[in-house]
Amino acid sequence: MVIALGAIFVAAGVWLGIYFGQSDSTPTSPSSADEAPASPNSTPAANPPPTVPDQSPSSLLSRMFGRLRAGGMTAEELDAFRRAMLAAPPEQAIAAIVQFLATGQDAVTGETFALGEGGLAGAPTYRVLLLDLLGRICRKTGTIEAASVARNLLQTKTSADEWAVALRNIGWVTPQDRAFITEKTRELIRHTPWRQQPSGGYREAFDLIVYTGDVTLIPDLAEMLRAEDSNLETSAAVALDRLAESSPLQAMNFLNQNRNELAEKPFLRADYFSKADLSQPAQRVAVETYLARPDVDVREKSKMLAVLASPGSFASETLITQPPPDEFPPQRIAGLRQSVNDWLATNRFPALVPPLRQLQGRIAK
Numbered sequence: 001m002v003i004a005l006g007a008i009f010v011a012a013g014v015w016l017g018i019y020f021g022q023s024d025s026t027p028t029s030p031s032s033a034d035e036a037p038a039s040p041n042s043t044p045a046a047n048p049p050p051t052v053p054d055q056s057p058s059s060l061l062s063r064m065f066g067r068l069r070a071g072g073m074t075a076e077e078l079d080a081f082r083r084a085m086l087a088a089p090p091e092q093a094i095a096a097i098v099q100f101l102a103t104g105q106d107a108v109t110g111e112t113f114a115l116g117e118g119g120l121a122g123a124p125t126y127r128v129l130l131l132d133l134l135g136r137i138c139r140k141t142g143t144i145e146a147a148s149v150a151r152n153l154l155q156t157k158t159s160a161d162e163w164a165v166a167l168r169n170i171g172w173v174t175p176q177d178r179a180f181i182t183e184k185t186r187e188l189i190r191h192t193p194w195r196q197q198p199s200g201g202y203r204e205a206f207d208l209i210v211y212t213g214d215v216t217l218i219p220d221l222a223e224m225l226r227a228e229d230s231n232l233e234t235s236a237a238v239a240l241d242r243l244a245e246s247s248p249l250q251a252m253n254f255l256n257q258n259r260n261e262l263a264e265k266p267f268l269r270a271d272y273f274s275k276a277d278l279s280q281p282a283q284r285v286a287v288e289t290y291l292a293r294p295d296v297d298v299r300e301k302s303k304m305l306a307v308l309a310s311p312g313s314f315a316s317e318t319l320i321t322q323p324p325p326d327e328f329p330p331q332r333i334a335g336l337r338q339s340v341n342d343w344l345a346t347n348r349f350p351a352l353v354p355p356l357r358q359l360q361g362r363i364a365k
Helices: 002-020 057-070 075-087 090-103 126-141 145-153 160-173 175-189 192-196 200-204 206-212 215-224 230-246 248-257 266-273 281-291 298-307 330-345 350-362
Strands: 114-116 119-122
Touching: 057 075, 057 090, 057 126, 075 090, 075 126, 090 126, 090 145, 119 126, 126 145, 126 160, 145 160, 160 175, 160 200, 160 206, 175 206, 175 215, 200 206, 200 230, 206 215, 206 230, 215 230, 215 248, 230 248, 230 266, 248 266, 248 281, 266 281, 266 298, 281 298, 281 330, 298 350, 330 350
Parallel strands: none
Antiparallel strands: 114 119
16 A cells, blocks of 8 residues: 555656646757767767656645746646645654644645545645645545644634634544634634635534534524525525534523524424434424424424424435434434424424324335
8 A cells, every 4th residue: 555655646646746846957059079979989978867856745835836936827737736635644744734834834825725525625824724735634644734723823814714624624633623623613703804705715614513413603604694695695504503403502502592683584494403313302392492482383394293293304425424214213203203293293283283193104114
């Protein structure tokens, strides 16, 4: 495997050298000795080998930075650089990235902030690109340099894109620092300049709310559902849905205790309660509290019951969280069936008997 990775790095490095490398030699005029004819007994001199640019990670970083500052690079060249850095000896790549980030220098790449498999598919700046690579390498090696760099970066407001990747790196490398991630995610989401001019990284950072299960940010996300920026509105809606899905008890308890939240979006609120796993006693109590609430309209409750057996999920690339499972486990179906049967047998919710009967029929088998 070491040989294979080395071969990949050398091949990628040679390819990159074609784009980034510059020979140190300069043409000179031929000397008189060069012009003199060779003697019959002389041996022709061998052609000198071509100069091969230094393909170490630090040199690749420097040449890439110079190219970006000089006028940009193609998407293919940027991808080749990513592959070369990921194939390089990890300790060398990490050291080179950490050293460059410490300089504070940056350049625009021409890419947009985009998620891909295992990391970013696009980074708008060189620093964001390098932070992503650092996180990916440290995640693989199990070393903590990415978290150390991130903690230092998060002391100042650099950019929402950098903060999003830095917080993701901490979650990847030192997941035990969840309280710190929660605190800094709130700071990111509530920073007014970033909120007023939401970048791609700012919107993708909403997945950190899902990761931390921070339901105290539900009001912030709910407010963004009224944003004029349609991309921001969509990102907030997805985050709310996935937060309710990943932390159902906490989300339901928050909404039951803060009854004005999402009151103007009743059917969305119904969707969030439909994420409950009724095989869990505490979640069943939260749903029963919701169904008994006099401030919630029967139509909203009926909508919740209609989708309780098959709540929808958003499937897309995410910054740090994993996608939800495709199917319910058997115990969740059993818990739902038992709860509905109990509610009907005791006439717990008289106004909801018709939708409960429909739900009972759907899950009878």
